[in-house]
Amino acid sequence: MEILLQQIVNGLVQGSVYALVALGYTMVYGILGLINFAHGEVVMIGAMIALTVLQILLAAAFAPVLAVLFSLLAAMAVCMALGYGIERIAYRPLRNAPRLAPLITAIGVSIVLQNLAMMIWGREYHSFPLPFSSTSHQLGGAIVNDVQVAIVVIALLIMSALMWLVHRTRLGRAMRAVAENPAAAALMGVDINRVISATFMLGSALAAIAGFMVSANYGIVHYYMGFMLGLKAFTAAVLGGIGNLRGAMLGGVLLGLIESLGAGYIGDLTGGFLGSNYQDVFAFFVLIAVLILRPSGLLGEKLAERA
Amino acid sequence: MSINKSALLVAFGIALAGCGKSETASNPASAPAGELVIKIGAAAPLTGPQAHIGKDNENGTRMAIDDANARGVTIGGKKAHFELLSEDDQTDPKTATIVAQKLVDAKVNGVIGHLNSGTTIPASAIYFKNGIPQISPSATAVRYTAQGYKTAFRVMSNDAQQGKALGEFAARVLGAKQIAVIDDRTAYGQGLADEFVKSAEANGAKIIVREYTTDKAVDFTAVLTSIKGKQPDLLFFGGMDPQGVPMIKQLRALGVKTQFMMGDGGYTPKLIELAGAAAEGAYASLPGVPLDNMPSGRDFAKRYEERFHQPIQLYAPYCYDAVNVMIAAMQKAGSAEPEKYLPEIGKTEMDGVTAKIAFDEKGDIKGGAVTVYQVGQGKWHAVQTMGGAPAAKP
Known part of the structure; x- marks a missing residue:
């Protein structure tokens, strides 16, 4: 029982991070019909910036709380600029090109960012200097530490804030309008370019927060960390129904739970025939199953093919 | 305008290609005519x-x-005059064969590499076919x-020697009765874990969990939670430090106090730096005797740090020895032609920075001492040197 509870806690923490990153994929897809494969690298850049700023501030003897806050804000600012830049350079010139073209530039941007990070921050693993000691708590037999609690709570807060932004503000209305029909939205006086830029910046800010969370949780930062996380989050977005915000959140949490419970129990269930090395396989098995059985995802609506 | 643009692109491409090259050619300018390159x-x-x-590895070779x-x-x-041609195999067996062919085509006289077993094995077929000593x-x-490739040598003990020593150490010295084993399913991790299991069982321990992961994973909470429920005395991980660090951190974060042990892939300064307090008490091994006990080892470590501004990560001293074995064989043969100096490598008798180097008929290093280290107060300490001749007890 304790073990089951612990696996659920593990899954929730992992799932919250997937959900935050998945939101970035789904927002961009919802508006442009484009898979921004560079999104995982934006998470990595966010983690790297947070690392550097945190190191500088801690060396300058800043108060720990301020140092964490400033490094997070700096990471968000840099990632927003990066998201804006990526869209301007790699996607906007190709907006009317065949669908494959922006997909290729997306992969190109991803490789460029990865190698850039390798040149700037080096090939080695960096230790993430979180200035708090994260105490562990017993929760009905499961062990949870402060960082993990913070991850789940902050992820929930951010997702609610995002829902509010999309459904209750002017920008949100513009975003929904562009998603539904860009041409009509433009005719109604919506500045499409501004809305798309804002979407990229918003998604990138979420990516920066996710990057901070992953680094704080694992305690290590590496230029390669965005790749797998990006793929998992993409899977989560598809699972929930890509283009659908609630779907991305649901998909993220579900994927975290599936991975954690699956990897935790498959060894016992199959008598050691299959092992926990299938953890990553679960994610992609789920992706394939969803694509075959319910291509629009759990919460996705059947949409006509975009023009 | 469009012509300008494409011209610019081409120029950029050439510049990029130039960047790639600068790393592979090590000061080619300083080779005057008449010298043997x-x-x-x-x-x-x-x-x-x-x-x-x-x-x-590249640093040690350089x-x-x-x-x-x-x-x-x-x-x-x-x-x-020696030149270094360094290639990136990306730990990928497929890429390894591509870069091996590239090195063969560049007419290298010998190869130091690869790092991982999973890349070394497929590449070795290509070096063997072309008669290039590796x-x-x-x-x-x-x-x-x-x-059966007569071109293949190594200056490190193999998994059978290392796994045997580790299994013995776990069961006999640490007295572990119930052992959990995870490996990363690479040729190295799996091979080492298999040999460890054999040796631990032969010494009276019981393997109660056998789990697997990959060499790209970072989250092990699921499998560790499942292991927690089975309460082993010791957890052995066959893999490298990028997985070892998060594994031991998550193990301790879950409140599991079981002993943790890795092979040579875990014996790095990074493991301690990144895992911090969680690394305390962890064991890892390294073939050979401790560098501090080798006459030229300490001097090598000092010069390495001065030159590259970082401590040795893992195998740099072995690369250094490997190059020197090759050069000594060339000198003895009086030729750098692969077929001429290859027989001399097998006859090597040399005091390296890592060990006394001599090969058996298969190309494995003779003796093959293995030292077990433990983290204490944020540093690796040699605990015991097992096997090998002469066995030096630190």
Whole structure:
């Protein structure tokens, strides 16, 4: 029982991070019909910036709380600029090109960012200097530490804030309008370019927060960390129904739970025939199953093919 | 305008290609005419999760080559100039065969590499076919030298020697009765874990969990939670430090107090730096006797740190030895032609920085002492040197 509870806690923490990153994929897809494969690298850049700023501030003897806050804000600012830049350079010139073209530039941007990070921050693993000691708590037999609690709570807060932004503000209305029909939205006086830029910046800010969370949780930062996380989050977005915000959140949490419970129990269930090395396989098995059985995802609506 | 643009693109491409090249050619300008130019190939992952260890290998190789050029080596009466051709195999077996072919096409005289067993084994077939001598500084899978390739050597004990020592240490010295084993399903991790299991069982321990992961994973909470429920005395991980660090951190975060042990892939300063307090008490092994106990080991470590501004990660001293074995064989043969100096490698008798180096008929290092280390107060300490001759007890 304790073990089951612990696996659920593990899954929730992992799932919250997937959900935050998945939101970035789904927002961009919802508006442009484009898979921004560079999104995982934006998470990595966010983690790297947070690392550097945190190191500088801690060396300058800043108060720990301020140092964490400033490094997070700096990471968000840099990632927003990066998201804006990526869209301007790699996607906007190709907006009317065949669908494959922006997909290729997306992969190109991803490789460029990865190698850039390798040149700037080096090939080695960096230790993430979180200035708090994260105490562990017993929760009905499961062990949870402060960082993990913070991850789940902050992820929930951010997702609610995002829902509010999309459904209750002017920008949100513009975003929904562009998603539904860009041409009509433009005719109604919506500045499409501004809305798309804002979407990229918003998604990138979420990516920066996710990057901070992953680094704080694992305690290590590496230029390669965005790749797998990006793929998992993409899977989560598809699972929930890509283009659908609630779907991305649901998909993220579900994927975290599936991975954690699956990897935790498959060894016992199959008598050691299959092992926990299938953890990553679960994610992609789920992706394939969803694509075959319910291509629009759990919460996705059947949409006509975009023009 | 569009012509300008494409011209710019081409120029950019050339510039990029130039960047790639600058890393492979090591000071080619300083080879005056009349000198014998000898190309030493090196292959290791320079990108990806193990890039820091791969770069360390390249550094060790580069240092040996620069030392040889500085001290002036004559081969067959001609002054020799050594050049380094370093390639990135990305820890990928497929890429490894591509870069192996690339090195063969560049007519290297010998190869130092690869880093991982999973890349070394497929690449070794290509070097063998072309008669290029290959010394791996770090591939430990038994199969590498068991394929009957007379071009394949290694300056590191193999998994059978290392797994045997570790299993014995776990069961006899630490008295572990119930053992959990995880490996990363690479040729190295799996091979080492298999040998460890054999040896631990032979020494009276019971393997209660056998789990697997990959060499790219970072989250192990699921499998560790499942292991927690089975309460083993010791957890052995066959893999490298990029997985070892998060694994031990998550193990301790879950409140599991079981002993933790890795092979040579875990014996890095990074493991301690990154895992911090969680690393305390962890065990790892390294073939050979401690560097501090070798006459030239301490001097090598000092010069390495001065030159590269970082501590040795893992295999740099083995790369250094591997290059020197190759150069000594060339000198003895009086030629850098692969077919001429290859027989001399097998006859090597040399005091390296890592160990006394001599090969058996398969190309494995003779003796093969293995030292077990433990983390205490944020540092690796040698606990016991097992096997090998002469066994030095630190």
